[in-house]
Amino acid sequence: MNKKIIIKTWSAAVLILFASCDKFLSVDPQEYLSDEATIVDEGSARSAVRGIYDELRSNNYYGQEFHWLSLLSADNTVYVGSQIVRQQLTNHTVRADFAGIESAWNAIYSTINRANNVIDKVPDLPITADFTQATKDGFIGEAYFVRALAYFDLARTWGGVQLVLEPTTSPNDLPNVERSTLQGTYAQVLEDLNNAEALLPETTNRIRATKKTVWALKARYHLYQKEWDEAIDYATRIIDDTDNYELVRPYSAFYAGNASGTKESVFELYYDINNTNNQRYQWQPSTRGGVAWIKPSNPVNNEPGNIVELLIDPNIGGDRSALVELQTINNAPNWFGLLYYRDNSTDPAFIIRTAELYLIRAEALAERDASGDKDASLADLNAVRARANVPLLGITDVATKTDLLLAIENENRVEFALENHRWYDLVRTGRAQSVLNIASTNRLLLPIPYSQIQVDPNLKQNPGLD
Structure with a gap:
């Protein structure tokens, strides 16, 4: 099959600068070429992996547009610019023809498409003295991780979506397939995370995916699924790695x-x-x-x-x-x-911080509510508060499970005040409607972009949205 993807490539002179992770990502994209022309060896495979991260940090994904969808849907920020249409997010009246959701949707699927090309092409590349199996596994594992993050973002924003696991002709040319269920979409996230975990090294890298990055996203994933034991387990793996992760002081550090x-x-x-x-x-x-x-x-x-x-x-x-x-x-x-x-x-752009792992574990412990969990939950909550230099909470301040969970919710709000946590936290805990005064549960998801509905008759709109 003649499958192509549009990905960024770089000049041969720049390709030698891969000694560090910063250099891996800090290259100047020059032009767009077909995947078939680029993923043929180690150098072109590196370019393709670099292209995945490039799309992840693009203006329409975490560089701005996707970030804004959730940020402006909650109550920590306001939009005061000239594009008044963006106030649909704050008012929870977003229409399917709102350009912001189309831009973010396309960028996320473009990221998935780039990952699909690496997953599809790199396994068949020949191994050489310089291009080892471990290097190949690392590239594929990174692609699986980013694809997992992309589908996770789609699921928590739009619900169940189309699962496209093979390269398409272009990043925006999705095949005519029906939407998966929300459960099915999250199952794909977990499958990709498991694949990434098996392939990636257990090293520390803050700008590229490793096994530890997978553990951190797994902690978040299991919290969303209300799988408390698993959320505690994966959060603990990061928290206990004190040589590499900590709550730095002061907060702004x-x-x-x-x-x-x-x-x-x-x-x-x-x-x-x-x-x-x-x-x-x-x-x-x-x-x-x-x-x-x-x-x-x-x-x-x-x-x-x-x-x-x-x-x-x-x-x-x-x-x-x-x-x-x-x-x-x-x-x-x-x-x-x-x-x-x-x-x-x-x-x-901060995607996962150590503080989140503390608050994930605190919430999961509070929800599990076994013997000793309340004290342990409060200890994690107070670790975040201590770093912020605010008074610690005592056991009498959180007399009930409801009190403790509300304290964790409030801490999440101020800890990630200008990051895109608040909306998703309120939605996943069932608190968005009461806190943000949202009349309809239909408004807890964004509408599928109108342009996508038009080109794909199999893609059904979210209930009550147009």
Whole structure:
């Protein structure tokens, strides 16, 4: 079958710069070529794997668009820009013709398509003295991991989706197949994670997938599936690896001062001057070369949510107040987010942090509710609070299981105030409707893009959405 995928390739002069992971990812894409012209040996296989990460960090995936879908659906941020249509997310009235969901959907499937090409082509490449079986396994394992993450993101955002496991003609040319169930989509995520785990080395790498990266995503996956024992197990594997992972201090140490790849980070996306992160431009004011269309919900404009009030409270936000700053712009006070701030737009995108593993384990222990679990859960919760320099909670502060789970929910909210956790946390725990005042359960999923429904009669829309 003549299967092709559009992937980025690089000049031969750049291909020699693969000695480090930063160099692996910090290359300048030049042109698009057919997969058949590129995945033929070790060098072209590296290019193809690099292309997977390139799409993952693209402007329409974690570089901005996908990140915004969940960020603006919750109550920690507000959109104040000129594209008023984006307020559909905050109002939970998103229509199927909203361009943002089409862009994110296409970028995720493009990422899957790139992964499919590596999974399909690399196993058949000849082994040489330089291109060992271990190297091949690593490339394939990375592709499986990223595909698992992509399907996980599709499932938690849109529900069950089309499972496309073979390369297609182009990233946006999906075959006419029916949607899988949500259960079936999550089953594919787990299968891909298992495959990745079997192939990847047990090394530490914060910008490329390893076995440890798989364990971290498995912890999140099992939390979503309410499989408490498994969530505890995989979270513990990362937490106990204290030589490589920790809650760095102070809170801002994992991102401030141009920090990257700290022990706080389990998996982050790397950007450089040739591949920039668009987020800074959207968060920073004009005085810093941005437009500040995204802002933390704050008391200045009496906005719903008001995350700023929580962050600047020394008993709640503590050191996490570093995430926001009050400035006077045009003689008016305004709050701005500081997670993305670098003048050269090379801010990392944080996908999995060590703090998440602590809070995953805390929640799973609280839900399991066996003997001793409450104390252990509170200890994990307090580890995150201690790093943020806020008062620790005592057992009397969380007298019931409900109290403890709410405390964990609240901690997640401020710990990941400007990251895309809040919406998904509220949806998976069944709290989104009451907390965000959403009338219909149909609005807990986004609509399938109208353009996709038009070209594929087998792709059915989510109930009650158009």
